[in-house]
Amino acid sequence: MKNSENSENGILWVGDKALETYQRTDKNVLKAFTNHVLLFDSTHSGMHEEATYVKDFDDTEHLAYESNPLTEPLQAYFSSIKMNTIDLMIGSPYELLFQKIISMAKEIESSDKNKNASDEYQLFSFQHFKNRIANEMDFSQKNALLLNQDIPFLDMISDAKATRTKAKRTFNQTWTTLSEKTDINEFLFRFSETSMEIDKCADVEKI
Amino acid sequence: MNRRLLFTELIRRHEQNIRKTIRVRIKNGMDADDVFQDLSMHILEKIEHEDAESLAKWDSKSWIATVTINFCYSVLRKTTSKKSRRMTDLPDDDALERKAFQKGAGLHHEDPSRSVMHFNMEEILSLLNERDQTIVILKLFENRSVEEIDAITGLTNSSQYYKRAIEKLRTKIGVDRFKDQYDDFFPKD
Numbered sequence: 001m002k003n004s005e006n007s008e009n010g011i012l013w014v015g016d017k018a019l020e021t022y023q024r025t026d027k028n029v030l031k032a033f034t035n036h037v038l039l040f041d042s043t044h045s046g047m048h049e050e051a052t053y054v055k056d057f058d059d060t061e062h063l064a065y066e067s068n069p070l071t072e073p074l075q076a077y078f079s080s081i082k083m084n085t086i087d088l089m090i091g092s093p094y095e096l097l098f099q100k101i102i103s104m105a106k107e108i109e110s111s112d113k114n115k116n117a118s119d120e121y122q123l124f125s126f127q128h129f130k131n132r133i134a135n136e137m138d139f140s141q142k143n144a145l146l147l148n149q150d151i152p153f154l155d156m157i158s159d160a161k162a163t164r165t166k167a168k169r170t171f172n173q174t175w176t177t178l179s180e181k182t183d184i185n186e187f188l189f190r191f192s193e194t195s196m197e198i199d200k201c202a203d204v205e206k207i
Numbered sequence: 208m209n210r211r212l213l214f215t216e217l218i219r220r221h222e223q224n225i226r227k228t229i230r231v232r233i234k235n236g237m238d239a240d241d242v243f244q245d246l247s248m249h250i251l252e253k254i255e256h257e258d259a260e261s262l263a264k265w266d267s268k269s270w271i272a273t274v275t276i277n278f279c280y281s282v283l284r285k286t287t288s289k290k291s292r293r294m295t296d297l298p299d300d301d302a303l304e305r306k307a308f309q310k311g312a313g314l315h316h317e318d319p320s321r322s323v324m325h326f327n328m329e330e331i332l333s334l335l336n337e338r339d340q341t342i343v344i345l346k347l348f349e350n351r352s353v354e355e356i357d358a359i360t361g362l363t364n365s366s367q368y369y370k371r372a373i374e375k376l377r378t379k380i381g382v383d384r385f386k387d388q389y390d391d392f393f394p395k396d
Contacts, residue, residue, distance in 0.1 A: 016212050044215045044247075062226075065219040095216055150208040152259070153266035156216075180209065 009192060010034040010082070014091035014098045016045050017147050021090065027183045032192040033088075036081055040065060040097050052077065054097065070100045088191060090184075092147045093160035093167070105139045106170045114159050139170050145187065145204070146176040168207050178203045213262075214254045221271045228272060232279040246278045269341035276348055277329040278306055332378050338362075339372035 011033045013022045019037055022030070037051040041063075045051070055063050057073035057080075089105075091098030144167045151157055167174045175198070177184065182203040190198045199206050218225075225246065229239045253274070254265060264270045332340045341360060346349040346369050356365040377383075 016215050017209075020209070020212065040219060044218060062223075064223050066223075096220060149212070151213065152208075152262045154263070155266055 004152045009087050010036065010085040012086045014089060014101055015039065015095040017092035017095060017149060018090045018098070019045065019048065019051065020171055021147055021184060022050075024183070025188065029185050029192075032187045033188070034085060036086070038077065038097070049084045051095045051145045065096060066179050067096070067100055067103070070097065071104070074101065074104060085160075086142060088145060089171075090145045090147065092149050093163035094149050094151050094156045096159075102166050102170065104146070105142075106166045109139045109170050134180045141172050143191075144171045144175070145184070146174065146207075148180055148182065149176045150180050164207060173198075175204050177207050178205055208259075210255050211251070214251045217254070217265060217271075218250060221268070224268065224276065225271065225275050228275045229279060232276070233282065242279065242282055245282070246275060250274065264337065267337060269337060269344075273332055273340050273344055276344055277332065280328055298381055331376065331380065334376065335372050339368060339375070342369050343372050343376075 004041045007191070009032060013019060013035060016039065019039060022035065022037060023094065035050065039051045039053050041053055042048075043054040044080070045053075054070065054073045054077060057076040058069075060069075063069055080096045089101070093099065093102075093103070129198065146164060146167060163178065164174075175187070184204065185202045187198065190201050198204070222243075226239065226243055229242050229246070233242050234241050250265075250271075254262070257265070332343065335343065338360065342356055342362075342365050345356045345359060351359070353366045353369075356369070357363060362368065
């Protein structure tokens with residue numbers, strides 16, 4: 001979905017399911033985008049040249065895979081890439097890392113940019129970060145593709161539902177794949193071409 | 208279903224608790240990181256071979272804690288057994304001392320009046336439902352009080368559940384049949 005002729009389409013692939021999908025995707029299709037792959041750590045995901053690890057943005061020795069501790073490293077990561085070039089975020093709503101990013105996007109989107117003027121004097125306040133990032137990227141203009149997974153765990157299912165709802169309210173357009181092994185080549189091809197209707201893409205549904 | 212991805216997400220979510228549980232139990236100079244790695248492989252193997260219907264239990268914190276605790280005991284048991292074997296491999300130049308050691312270390316295989324039976328704690332605990340497993344682990348292995356167990360599990364009468372769970376285990380294992388193998392007058396020293 002090109003915004004203008006010369007703009008660069010960026011995709012942020014978040015988490016292990018996204019990495020697996022990225023690796024299955026046709027390289028010629030991927031060439032149409034600037035791809036950023038974000039993983040939590042290399043311990044369980046393995047070392048991948050194309051990936052960036054959230055743990056590398058953390059100063060503590062053992063970064064917990066929990067919502068709150070992820071905030072600061074993710075802020076640091078967002079600051080390190082050109083967020084305004086990201087058009088599409090891809091990830092599994094079952095993964096906590098992706099859930100956290102969607103939550104942060106929702107918070108940024110719904111926060112009042114001019115709220116609490118006193119916060120401006122705090123150099124590293126979250127509000128300060130939110131204001132800066134909110135200026136850099138407007139989530140209401142970005143899109144998200146949620147990757148489906150067959151998960152037997154009730155907790156994860158309910159978290160994924162909440163993430164879907166948040167994503168739908170935050171992003172410009174949100175889609176979900178209909179099955180675990182969905183091929184997203186066609187989706188990405190249509191996404192890269194403004195003239196083609198994405199909603200007609202098989203195996204991917206708009207939510 | 209990609210079970211490896213499922214495992215990765217699960218192990219990450221529980222990593223802090225698993226490491227904490229390991230650190231409490233593995234203290235004898237062993238590397239808790241190595242135990243964590245081995246346990247991760249053990250959990251991965253279990254998840255990959257688990258029936259689809261039983262897979263849901265891996266979402267439970269208490270189940271992961273049960274598996275972790277059992278794994279730690281298994282590691283400790285192996286280490287102890289290796290140490291015992293090393294001791295029995297000592298040169299036979301001091302037979303008396305060796306005999307004394309065997310008695311002290313409880314190696315009773317040469318004594319026909321005693322028998323040893325080994326249990327796999329994971330198998331035994333799997334005879335109980337998840338709630339009872341949690342209660343037994345908290346009571347027996349973590350030495351928690353009834354009040355603490357009530358608070359953790361949200362029950363108001365965990366002592367009764369504990370009593371019934373132990374009774375159930377005694378029946379399933381058939382503890383009573385061991386009575387025949389020991390006489391009540393066996394010296395305690």
